[in-house]
Amino acid sequence: MRSEVGTTINLSDYAPPSYLVPSVALTFRLHPNRTIVKAVLDVRRHPDTAPGDELVFDGDGIELVSLRLNGAPVDDVEITPDQLRIAGVPHEPFTLEIETAIDPEANLALSGLYRSNGVYCTQCEAEGFRRITYFPDRPDVLSVYTVRIEAPKADAPVLLSNGNPGAAGDLPDGWHFAEWHDPWPKPSYLFALVGGDIVGAFDRFTTMGGRDVKLGVYVERGKESRTGWAIDSLKRSMKWDEDVFGREYDLDVFNIVAVSDFNMGAMENKGLNVFNDKYVLADPTTATDTDYANIETIIAHEYFHNWTGNRITCRDWFQLCLKEGLTVYRDHEFSADMRSRPVRRIAEVRLLKSAQFPEDGGPLAHPVRPTAYREINNFYTATVYEKGSEVVRMLRIVVGDDAFRAGMDLYFDRHDGDAATIEDFLACFEEASNRPLTQFALWYHQAGTPQVTVETDYDTAKGRLTLTMHQSVPATPDQTDKEPMHIPIAFALFRPDGSHFPIADQSDLVKNGVIHLTKRRDTIIFDGIEEQPVVSLLRGFSAPVTLDIDQPETDRIFLARHEDDLYTRWQALDRLATDTILASYRQSNGETLPASATSLIGLYGEIAGDETLDAAWRALALTLPGETTLGREAGLNVDPDAIHVARETFLAAIAERHATAFADLYDSLLSDESYRPDAPSAGRRALELVLLDYLTVSEADGGRARALFDRADNMTEEAGALEVLMLRQPESGETATARAAFENRHGDNPLVMDKLLGMIARIPGPDAPGRVLQAMTHPNYIETNPNRVRALVASFAGANPSGFHRPDGSGYRLLADVIGRVASQNPQLGARLATHFRSWKGLDAARRDAAHKTLSDLRNMRDLPLDVRDIIDRTLS
Structure with missing residues (x-):
């Protein structure tokens, strides 16, 4: 754990690595408390740099057992907590043998190699590989990995790593080994290893080029029956990426492993994706429609990284959006094709407005491509992911569909095997579209949500509509004077009968139904509009901006109809x-x-x-x-x-107004059909549960919700009915009875019980902090497991504003106490929890004072990890 103040890393200081490692051979001898790792590295100087005779590799909390250079012991070596320094290394290529010892069982940070529920697992993004061995742990050092894993066969019968499987067999004393080779050079953050008593469900996929790929989804024993949807989602993802982007899978196997202790949703390690089991396991009695949709999306996201992240990786961590924002855009498009495109778009925008807009408007604001950081783990943000995706979507609007596909093809062809930058990416689209994108690139460089203000004027006599548009980009802590952006605003003009006025292109200002706003103030004139139109702007949410238009309510109601x-x-x-x-x-x-x-x-x-x-x-x-x-x-x-x-x-x-109509519609939606996770069935259940919430508002006894809970044969309706009861009538006897029944049915399933913890966390009002504290005594709540903490504490702080933001500060103190406990073991989790303070300056005086005191007390804690300190410092700035 790093508790120092931390050095600021600046994009402007980037320099190529002094040393490259073209190939790596790793041997792991797995042990819960003392795993031995032997790394044999082929090291050579970077041809474009002129390093001295000193080699510096990264490390973090590992024990050096031995060190040899070209077979001989190394005498002139300096070891610090975060570095290995060797003086006097040769100018010609050399071999470095590093043997280290690590303690997976004690690794509660869940970074590097750790052991969870008896399963060995790695998480190396962003800087976890240095917790395994000393290495130039940066994205622009790409290596071919050969891995040998040795372990007691009884404890770890399955041994997996990146790439294609090689030799495997038994060793003396009940041990065995497995070898893996990945022929594709990759950065250290994509290394993966899994070993344990896990079981696989298997299938096959034939690529468009005829490659037969073996698919495996590995889970903890007893959970294998819940892998079918994940496999189905994976096969559809592989086919879609071939059809839409022309991308074919490139190894003989593709494995997914689901583990129960994981800091992230999933990780795209080459050929061996590691998942939080929340995003793999599903059957109708334990997973909701939302779970099914999330699994489909996240399986696709991690698979799509094979090209946008793995085959082409990022040169440095400032380019994180190059893989994440681009891949989020790709998974959004996949989900839109699998389900309802407008419904998916609404979900995307709701997430953007609830998670990213507050980030843009607060002290944690940063550009899609940051220019500086102290702790890179704190920049896995909604800005990088969600706004990064919106920037790619806008790029497609700006250059057009054909040029966008041509630009993507050029990017894949030109940069396969590279560690690339945003400039590399945009250059491909400039070439494909034959248009400059310098102004558009500001979306990557300027933080904040632009605001567009629109004034309308209709001249009846001339049949002329004039739109006067102003744009402004708010100041953020790191940027004050900002240049105007290129904002594509999709639009339509409606006649009173609901038909469209035909609109002619106006050079580059208005084209294909899009206004391209590029100045601080611009005027757009439409002639031939023979009657007062209704103006519809930002159709499809064509740009991540806030829009203020002088539009009467009657026009808005017209658009809503x-x-x-x-x-x-x-x-x-x-x-x-x-x-x-x-x-x-x-x-x-x-x-x-x-x-x-x-x-x-x-x-x-x-x-x-x-x-x-x-x-x-x-x-x-x-x-x-x-x-x-x-x-x-x-x-x-x-x-x-x-x-x-x-x-x-x-x-x-x-x-109240629609009680009878809503009741009739609700009754018509109830169905005895067997559960299916398809979009129409999920839509029916979603409407049913929204109506149930409205109907329960006016019910004294929650009778409909209890009836649905009792008849439900699937988790969507069972959990949905219980949530309505708990949020609408938390103290009623019906709710207590239903909750007890839910716990009796599902108490041995932590993922299902997380749903209950989330319901408790979202009950609003002044009693919320006390309820959450009580829920911390629940047998399912284990504070070393990120899923449990996210289900209860993050849901409370992020999804219950009236409960969390108590004027007496009780909600803030609860969150701070949890951060203080978890941060010492898992700094990444502690830092993510701390981001829930980001909007404190916008609250009323009593809440601002309480939040400021809590944040100040947190900052004064001894040995506060750098991850958390960085968030607190920026939040207080």
Whole structure:
């Protein structure tokens, strides 16, 4: 654990490595407390650098057993906690043999080689390989790996690593070995090893080039029956990447291993993906529709990394978005093709607005490509992933579909086997589209969410519509004076009957239904508009910006009824709901609704009953904006309790107005058909559960929710009904009985019990901190397991604003106490928890004071890990 202040690493200081390691041979002799690692490295000087005679390799908390250079012991060596220094190394290529000892059982940081539930596992991104052996642990050192793993056969009958399998066999004294070779050069962060008593489920896939690939999904014994959906998702991902991007898999095997202790969702190690078992295991009685969709997406994401991350990796960690943002875009497109494109787009934007927009607007703001960091693990953020994906989506809009595909093909061809940069990536699209992208590149370099303000003017006599657009990019801690961005704004102009006005292109300013805003202020004129149009802007959420347009409510309601782009139709309704709730919040602390809410409340009934609309879309349309998003929209001096009241007041008004219609629709959706995870079935259940929530608001006894809980034969309805009971009637006898039944059925399944912990964490109100503290005594809550902590504590801090932001600071103290305990063992987990303080400056005075005191106390803790200190320092800045 590093507890020092930390050195700032700057992009401007990048220099190529002094030494390269073209090949690595590793031998592991696995032992729970003293694993011996022998590394034989082929080392040579970088041809483009002129290093001296000193070699410096990275290390972190490992014991050096022996060191030999070209077979001879090394005398002139210096070992520090984070480095190995050897003076006087040869100028010609040489062999370095390094033997180290590590303690996997004691590695609760879950970085490097660790042992979880008897299974040896590695996690080397970003800087975990240096916890295994001394090495130039940076992305631009690419090596071919040959690995031999030795272990007692009874303890670890399965031994896996990257690449293709080689020799395997028995050794004396009940041990055995397995050898693996990966022919594709890769950086150390993609190294993987797994060993343990795990079992596999297998299938095969034939690539478009005729390669027969053996697929394996390995899980802890007894869980193998829940791997079918993961295998199916993997095969569909492989086929999709061939069809859409022309990318073929390149090894003889592709293995996935699911483990129960993992800091991330999953890791794309070449040929051996390691997953949090939450994103692999599924069957109808233990996984919800959301779980099935997440598994499908994350399996695809990690597989797609084979090309966007592995075959082409990033030159340095500042280029992290080059693999993550690009791959998120690819998995978004995959999910849109597998399911409903507008429904998936809504889900993507909701995540962006709830997670990334607050990041952009707070002290943790940073560009999609940062320019400096103290701890790279703290930059695995929504900005890098989600906003990074939006930048790729915009790039496609700017250059067009054909040039985008040509640019991707050129990128794959030109940089296969490279450690690349954002500049390398954009250069391919400049060449493919024959247009400069210098201004567009600002999306990678400038932090903050741009705001676009639009003024409209319609001249009836001339049949002319004038749009005057202004853009501004807010100042952030590291950037104040920012240049105007290239913002693509997809648009349409509607006639009163719902048809479109035809729009002619206007050179590069208006093209293919997109306004390309490139100046701080620009004016767009449309002639031949013979009647007052309804303007629809930012269709499909074509750019990650906030939009302020002088548009009457009648126009917004028109769009919520008639927009034929279903994302934008949802956007209009969501904006109406947001404005209504915030008006209630500002006028009466949320206790009464503005008079204008009447027509909007009626619109919810129309949408719910419109059978021409996808059920999943209707479910999202009926789901009101979240309290976190509402708080961000409210501005400064936010009172989360009043935000909660305002949202509940509006929800109750909708429920009361449409009680009979919602009940009839709910009853019609109940089905006795066997569970299927397909999109239409999932959409039906989503609508059913949203309606159940509305109906339970006005019920005294939660009868419908309890009835659904009792009849449910799948986890989606069972957990959904229980959540409605727990959030709407947490103290009722019906809820207590249902909860007890749920625990009795699923108490031996930690992933299912995580759902219960999450429900407890999200119950709003002043009693929330006490409930969470009580839940920490639950047998399922184990603070060394990241899934348990995320389910309870992160859900409380991130998804329960009125419960977490208590004026007395009790929610903040609870979170700080957990951070203090977990950070000493798992700094990455502690740092991620600390990000939940990011919006404290926007709260009212009492909450700001309480949060500031808690953050200051945290910063003063002794031996606070660098990961956590970095977040706290930036949050307080």
